[in-house]
Amino acid sequence: MNNDINNKDIVKINEIDKAQSNCAVVGIYGHPHAALMTYYMLHSLQHRGQEATGITTFYKKDDTTWYYASHRRNGLVMDTFSNPALFTDKLVGTMAIGHNRYATTGSAIDSNISPLNMRYKSGILALSHNGNLSNTHTLRSQLENEGAIFHTTTDSELFLHLTARSKKTSQIEQIREALTYTKGAYSLAILTQEGLVACRDPHGVRPLSIGKVKVDGHYAYCVASETCAFDMIDAEEIRTVKHNEMIVINDNTLVTGEILSYKIEPETPIAKHCIFEYIYFSRPDSRIFGHNVDKVRRKLGKNLAEEFPTELANTDPEKQKVRVISVPDSGNTAALGYARANQKENKIETAYEIGLIRSHYVGRTFIQSGQDNREFKVKSKFNTVKGVIDGWDIVVVDDSIVRGTTSKALIKLIKNAKPNQLHLRITSPPIKFPCHYGMDFPSKKELIANDYDNEKEIGDALGVDSLHYLSKEKLLEAVSHEEGIDYCTACFTGEYPIELESELES
Amino acid sequence: MNNDINNKDIVKINEIDKAQSNCAVVGIYGHPHAALMTYYMLHSLQHRGQEATGITTFYKKDDTTWYYASHRRNGLVMDTFSNPALFTDKLVGTMAIGHNRYATTGSAIDSNISPLNMRYKSGILALSHNGNLSNTHTLRSQLENEGAIFHTTTDSELFLHLTARSKKTSQIEQIREALTYTKGAYSLAILTQEGLVACRDPHGVRPLSIGKVKVDGHYAYCVASETCAFDMIDAEEIRTVKHNEMIVINDNTLVTGEILSYKIEPETPIAKHCIFEYIYFSRPDSRIFGHNVDKVRRKLGKNLAEEFPTELANTDPEKQKVRVISVPDSGNTAALGYARANQKENKIETAYEIGLIRSHYVGRTFIQSGQDNREFKVKSKFNTVKGVIDGWDIVVVDDSIVRGTTSKALIKLIKNAKPNQLHLRITSPPIKFPCHYGMDFPSKKELIANDYDNEKEIGDALGVDSLHYLSKEKLLEAVSHEEGIDYCTACFTGEYPIELESELES
Amino acid sequence: MNNDINNKDIVKINEIDKAQSNCAVVGIYGHPHAALMTYYMLHSLQHRGQEATGITTFYKKDDTTWYYASHRRNGLVMDTFSNPALFTDKLVGTMAIGHNRYATTGSAIDSNISPLNMRYKSGILALSHNGNLSNTHTLRSQLENEGAIFHTTTDSELFLHLTARSKKTSQIEQIREALTYTKGAYSLAILTQEGLVACRDPHGVRPLSIGKVKVDGHYAYCVASETCAFDMIDAEEIRTVKHNEMIVINDNTLVTGEILSYKIEPETPIAKHCIFEYIYFSRPDSRIFGHNVDKVRRKLGKNLAEEFPTELANTDPEKQKVRVISVPDSGNTAALGYARANQKENKIETAYEIGLIRSHYVGRTFIQSGQDNREFKVKSKFNTVKGVIDGWDIVVVDDSIVRGTTSKALIKLIKNAKPNQLHLRITSPPIKFPCHYGMDFPSKKELIANDYDNEKEIGDALGVDSLHYLSKEKLLEAVSHEEGIDYCTACFTGEYPIELESELES
């Protein structure tokens, strides 16, 4: 189309991204095809960010001569890196990091695409960031007053300036110093001339795991937001980066297997893992925070059935069975869990069925015109299997409701296939508060749960025969509980575990 | 990348596509947003062809002044038509046809992209074709000897030349005359200045349905290879185009609802519907040949369980349940059918589970390099849910095996997740013969079923504990049987219902 | 910009280019870098056509296996062929033809870009055409009635259909037969499997020369519209293709140097060389029709000075010298001729000066907005050297005036530099009639010479102190006169030497 102009082209002064989002970060060290492995990992984490993607590699010619190369574009991983020559001619080197950027409402200027790279007094450094800082405005003002020039509208750039200003001579020490200033949620992968650095903020809000993959007789080491990235390159998970931990993988690691580990804050606080990563964001075939996502989701479905079973209402003797369908693919496992538990625990005859088909070809460029856009968008993504729904009692299991617009369109679509009754079950509590640590939720007033007094009213608005959300208690029951580990449930409760700047609170 | 050069750029003389393929055809008449509706329908039929896509519209200024516009490109529907101005400024008019082209091994020169358009003595005509002619070489030689210049390497262009050479003055009569010469499989949507023409060959090998959609107080009429295209634009199915039938929708149809119908051959032969459309090619939420695809697939799974049940082998008392997983998404319904029947009919404890996750972001541009390509391709598309598979008796239900290479890689992937036993069940008989009517199968010697004596040997080659194909009898039992309707099963039996040229037989 | 849509996208039925134009044709045979040489020749003939360009090569694998490759695009030669891989990987073979297309008011659909290529019963054939047929409508109707499908809106495609319909078996004989039907102006370069064919119509309106270039110890043979193309590749001119002559260069030519020659019509008419090629269209460093363009232009300037000298009018004793400036670069040589003759023959003190600077960077995409477009276009192309003009008596020498709009803007620009007097001298008679043989002149009513009674009135309209055109007699005196050779001066006189269809006469 028109590549020269888009609505992001005119930049307002002092604009900072208010609603940055959850992303994917990956990195690898000591692999002869570092960029290609990074590409594979980014592809497997495409669900964590579809707006933009990028890879940066470092190449060391000799002790004093380093080169870097970076390829960053708006678009999907496969499209951005479709030219094989990128891997042979440009993105050379045995260490690389990558990033997928989620579509946000903020500014999409090109310089925002990660990894962010800098050349500075100590050489080169590249950084991928997942999460959101909560003292962005404070730090930015302070740095600008000292003469810093910001080239992006992201909070991620703060890490660069803080590192560049450190008086330490080691890059790793510079980063450690920088992290003493930043507050909020961040999982980082950083390329330095001293090695691959990875860390999770003191509360460890976002996931990040460490893996290793055998190549040419030794192990290369990698990090990724979710372990499905490791499956893609036949790497095995070693462990997660811990909350409040910064690790370093360097040439010594390749020989000895030893991974350096530093504390960010002297006292490690209780972890506050984002529980929404389990509910919706991560892939079911991943492990995050050290646990299988799939198993948690199955449990969410089971707990939901226990809390809110669906009884048979059909008077047609041919159709006396509750049919549970999921919103593919995020709801599949939970729907299966719900169906089994509704049948087994609640003794209600229940069948898991495939009533919604999801298109494999939906991207973000679908044209809408002249008609109800939301409806067409839903139709371009889903279609019903009429024979499965027509005349039956249907339970739809979905993971969450945010604005409610997509749910509304989806319910309408399903009702066109004429179910006898239509029940909606949600495997999380009502979302009532924005996320300031990376999840792309809108403001309070755009959240449908704040528009109505109770779930009955929301159900009526959506047009279902019944609607039930999983309770916070049953939600927490589904996840692992270990020493020092807790969960951030701020989007349901408004209790933010990390202090916010006043700009964010309003 | 390098748009100037690809391996299709150098054209050999007298080359004709030998392996054209199944495609999508759609058309609409009498709709103020004809091109946009065509775009929506093409999007919903993306699975029928991802290599190229195109739309042609006709615009009548006055009785003697017609314009046409055509937009055709390699690539997906959403990418090709991502510029909204295409619909407002270029593809104007109330009648349109569209086409999705399947990736083939043949020539991909740009002029091959459909719809094919021609300006000729009687004005303008555009044509979309699904299927393959079986007397291509004979007709082409004959026409070339008379001075015809072919601009494509497709058999579809034959329809144009035959129409242009007819001495009839009406475009519809010209087409009717042309169809007396063509043999083989064809479902066509043709735009003429006299109306929208649609037809299916005398044996009706490929599907084509007629629908209508209310707009501005009247009905617009549409045709599409599958009815899921109608769902997308809120159209309702009227009926299928019958085998040996050519229909015409024109201005009179808009007023009276009357659809003109002509016979192609005086005597209508027994229909030979492609049974593989049910097994794999069509979407489960579609109706084709007047029947629900989803229901047929459920029956295929059921019949397969009856023929080849899977017994429990696990000695771990915790895991004594057969787990059925599908290859998503084409195998989903059949797997559900298999699981239910294995449990109910065969009295073997069986659970349908989600053990394979399919990526939403796989296109055709995935880079493979340095490593086993097939394996990476499979990994970029699928990942296992380890907890579902590890230690269990697993039955994988898939629709078919062609070359066997993908199956091999998939089985390897699943075995990495360590099932106790791994059984493979296929909802169709072994494919042993190429299709000459549009399905993109390779030559006999590339089909894995021809490499081994029996399914035991194939199963061993794939590395499963057991492999069973559905029998032809049980396959035919799953589909509808009406007066005058039979099925083409040539890919299983080698019995081709329509005579082939000698070139094809060899 | 917006590559998907332009104003040529919607095609009207039965549209044929009415105003095709003068172009460049080139060809080469027997050269290991045939496409590269063709590219160089096309670059040197860029002035003959800047809208589109293309090259087709043939590659013979063995006696029965031929391939062809073609690269054709809108744009300049250098931009279209900027990818070196085109020459190594795509445009292979030792024979090639090329074409530059002039910007016209007609249809610019992509399929119109030459060379036109066809695969037909006898194999492959590619054709480049310079000129315009005068029986286009008659031939096209006749062929369409016989079932021909036209894929372009050019008259050039007629050659293809006539050739494909010939019952002869030799391609050369087919072309000879085709040429018995075509009337009008055509210089052709045609690639066949039997050799490189070149010809000029019976009146030889457009130029075409034959050259040879040593490579690897033998001679390769080439043809081009102007000999400056030969200079570019170090080829030497052998002779012109004669009017009414068709020549063939084949493998035998490479060995013996013998070029086959055929007559097109049995009786060769008097040649009617386009005199405007000398006046404006060809490059001054070229030979056309066997003569130096530069020498003719010098003579035109001299004759013009003799007919219409410019006397000194300046009263400032410091500035008593007539200053002659040209409109660069087409007027340079004529201006020098005028200045010398005005000084020497007319005994008037006269100095050739550089008063107008031409920008090297003007293409066809200059944006105009809000202001007088024509003026900005002229300003983007020319600027005055104020010190040369201010206060002096200035004579501007230009080659011709068509619509007069550019002249008007140019005169205004020069007057801004404040000459004492400003005189305009034109090295051709007034253009009063359109060209039907290839020159891109507008209709009668758009030609400024038809708006006024005499040159005095035109000069007043342009705002000069005097305006004089060269007389037709003095024009003809400047060109060579040989046995059987005459000139087409129809644009000045309306006497068209080749009969026109009634469509064109109106």
Added chain:
Amino acid sequence: MNNDINNKDIVKINEIDKAQSNCAVVGIYGHPHAALMTYYMLHSLQHRGQEATGITTFYKKDDTTWYYASHRRNGLVMDTFSNPALFTDKLVGTMAIGHNRYATTGSAIDSNISPLNMRYKSGILALSHNGNLSNTHTLRSQLENEGAIFHTTTDSELFLHLTARSKKTSQIEQIREALTYTKGAYSLAILTQEGLVACRDPHGVRPLSIGKVKVDGHYAYCVASETCAFDMIDAEEIRTVKHNEMIVINDNTLVTGEILSYKIEPETPIAKHCIFEYIYFSRPDSRIFGHNVDKVRRKLGKNLAEEFPTELANTDPEKQKVRVISVPDSGNTAALGYARANQKENKIETAYEIGLIRSHYVGRTFIQSGQDNREFKVKSKFNTVKGVIDGWDIVVVDDSIVRGTTSKALIKLIKNAKPNQLHLRITSPPIKFPCHYGMDFPSKKELIANDYDNEKEIGDALGVDSLHYLSKEKLLEAVSHEEGIDYCTACFTGEYPIELESELES
């Protein structure tokens, strides 16, 4: 071609452009079509830089809300700004600056394309720079040690960091402070929220002029490297920015016409205007440093004829006249001056002739392959008019010889046209030293004048019958001499008027 990869993609750490080059800077304030006027000015200054171009505009919504927009690309002005919507939808605002970047041997990473824009504590600022700083490494190291992150490899970015670090609150005062640190050659146009700032370094090496243009009843004010930019938009020159002067144009200027003026250094040194701007770089229709370029060049030709006349050597009585030809277009005026003086002052019969034709279509993408590239490059740009040269005594007048490779190829080309004798005259002294103030000359050892002992030897190497360079004395005689104004002739003498860093001296 391959947009993803080029040889500039891999960046070396601590790389700084060593060979930045002369460029074009323009700016305008108070014009409703500021970006469009900037575009026109940039187009007219295309000769000052063809590698990249850019425009930045500021738009003030209200006192506290400013927006900026910037469009910067590699390529020509016309191609980069070919989309008209850029001017209506993106580059809005009444103030704008622009920049053309010359092709250099340094790094062409995208972030280097000017104008450089920054958002910083005081708002927004954009900067275009012509020239080269001579204390780049010193300043850069110092700033990096303080934590500055550089995003380009240009010296121009230093102005941004120095400005951002100033503790002053006014942008103009910040810039003034920044200029106390920078040494070297710089002509700047800077957009601030306080007005358009322009300045020339204390020695005023590069030109910069101020103009005004009437629009909507008032004057808008503009600055440009050469006055031909003003001609393009009908602006008139007011005066030059003086050496050591910084001017400000703001809203008050629009009302009162008053232009603020500041000194950069308290004591203004003698100006050191680049004399090569007169010899070659500027357009002949421009005024620079307050003088007509054309007049200087004419004088250079005259002085050269006086110093080194060419006598007649031809023994053919028909051809007894010296013919002077120029290398178009830079040598045209000087050749005319030479011819006149050789005839008049030296009493040798001499004719100015057009013996070389320059192609209008030469860009930077010409393909060279398999043969002598330099020769083909020259041929693609020039061709001889054989009749003008063959058998005559020819004097070629050119402005300068740098490496000598182009001259060698050109002389060979001319000799192919068989002159009786061939003499070369250069309107400048031998270039023996690199320029550190912006002219793109190579290192000492690549300059042909350093390879030989005297001009006789250089002439022999080039293959001419005689070669003479203008002396430095005669060169300086041709330019204006005013109080406080001198010239930089370092490329001829090695006497650099502004102190260099040690890096540059070696």
